[in-house]
Amino acid sequence: MLHFARLCLLGCAAVALTIYAVSSGPQDAPHSHARYLVDLLIVTPALIWPVWRAATAPAVKEMQHGRFAGSRLAVMFNRGVLLLITLLFLLGTLSIVGDLSSSQEANQQQDKLIAALERIGATHIYSDFWTCNRVTFVSQEKIICSVTDSTLQPSHNYYAPYYTTVHADPHSAYVFTYDLFQKASDLQRAERSGHGFRRLVFAGYIIYQPE
Secondary structure (H helix, E strand, O other): OHHHHHHHHHHHHHHHHHHHHHOOHHHHOHHHHHHHHHHHHHOHHHHHHHHHHHHHOOHHHHHHHOOHHHHHHHHHHHHHHHHHHHHHHHHHHHHHHHHHHHHHHHHHHHHHHHHHHHHHOOOEEEEOHHHHHHHHHHOOOOOEEEEEOOOOOEOOOOOHHHHHHHHHOOOOEEEEOOOOOOOHHHHHHHOOOOOOEEEEEEOOEEEEEEO
């Protein structure tokens, strides 16, 4: 039964890796899409245990059968695999530590943006994928965000009611790290019901809020 459970875990890992490998996400942005593999941590013990067992098995037991050399080589190989796995985890840890300062800065920028949006009453906004998810979550849905691209088309809205709420509000603001309406034609296309826009800059974001 234990071996069957391990086999099921390995099968699930193989399916997850296959789906990830054939999808388009890893080709465009492999670093950000690697988050979809985080569930493979559940399978890690099942992968490491056979290697650990082989690496720690005493080679002297095989001397009686004249297989000492082969057994010793197998032990050394598995220890090398364990060392490689350890180094990979260490490199991952160092990478996370190196990103801490930039992550803290991003969190501070996010908090400033949320405070600014609440201050100007922009509770419904359009923004990019990453900003939308963070702002809606951190603000506890006090600010509802709908994902839109640079052509003002909805994109990657995984929760449809957010888009419906924002789209129904004629006073929804546009919040981006770049000037979405740098072209006058784009700004005119975004104007609805005769509303003009006021342009604000907060925490590295350019905000267009209907007047």
